[in-house]
Amino acid sequence: LGDHALYRIVYLSRATRTFDDAELNALAAWSAERNAVASVTGLLLYDGSRFLQAIEGPEAQVTGTMDRIARDKRHDSLTYIQDDPVRDRQFGHWAMQLKLAPAGCCSTDFLERVKEDVTLVDDLNLQAAFIGFAVLSSQRPRGYTCANR
Ligand SMILES: Cc1cc2nc3c(=O)[nH]c(=O)nc-3n(C[C@H](O)[C@H](O)[C@H](O)COP(=O)(O)O)c2cc1C
Numbered sequence: 001l002g003d004h005a006l007y008r009i010v011y012l013s014r015a016t017r018t019f020d021d022a023e024l025n026a027l028a029a030w031s032a033e034r035n036a037v038a039s040v041t042g043l044l045l046y047d048g049s050r051f052l053q054a055i056e057g058p059e060a061q062v063t064g065t066m067d068r069i070a071r072d073k074r075h076d077s078l079t080y081i082q083d084d085p086v087r088d089r090q091f092g093h094w095a096m097q098l099k100l101a102p103a104g105c106c107s108t109d110f111l112e113r114v115k116e117d118v119t120l121v122d123d124l125n126l127q128a129a130f131i132g133f134a135v136l137s138s139q140r141p142r143g144y145t146c147a148n149r
């Protein structure tokens with residue numbers, strides 16, 4: 001019953017610089033550890049210049065975590081897609097799952113991996129946000145201008 005007052009925040013932001021995979025993996029691992037303690041779960045996407053993140057769990061833990069994330073100088077221009085009480089977790093099996101768009105030209109791999117991650121998400125607005133983000137970054141990947149299109 002500890003999960004009866006659940007809350008979810010989903011936001012988009014702009015990375016203030018380019019991050020490499022090692023830095024982001026470290027950030028996600030650190031976040032997962034801290035989230036696990038707070039019973040927070042979620043999904044984080046990075047397309048080379050922007051983040052899309054969902055965090056969910058007990059309201060106080062989610063808003064407290066979001067306050068810290070929002071003050072983080074590694075990103076700015078935060079736009080909130082969701083900020084609401086919710087009935088169920090949608091990413092309950094991940095303390096913080098990270099998906100990185102691969103560097104390279106016109107990769108559809110990122111999109112396929114994100115689709116897999118959200119197949120069990122039954123909130124269609126959430127599915128649309130994550131899949132839309134992945135579609136756009138498949139067309140405009142990791143700081144590359146695609147010469148083949
Ligand atoms: C894109 C992004 C996502 C983040 N996600 C989380 C997260 O899920 N959980 C978390 O505790 N910190 C997350 N952080 C780290 C926090 O912003 C912050 O650096 C960290 O919580 C330490 O805060 P403190 O120095 O105020 O203790 C994230 C940072 C960024 C840039």
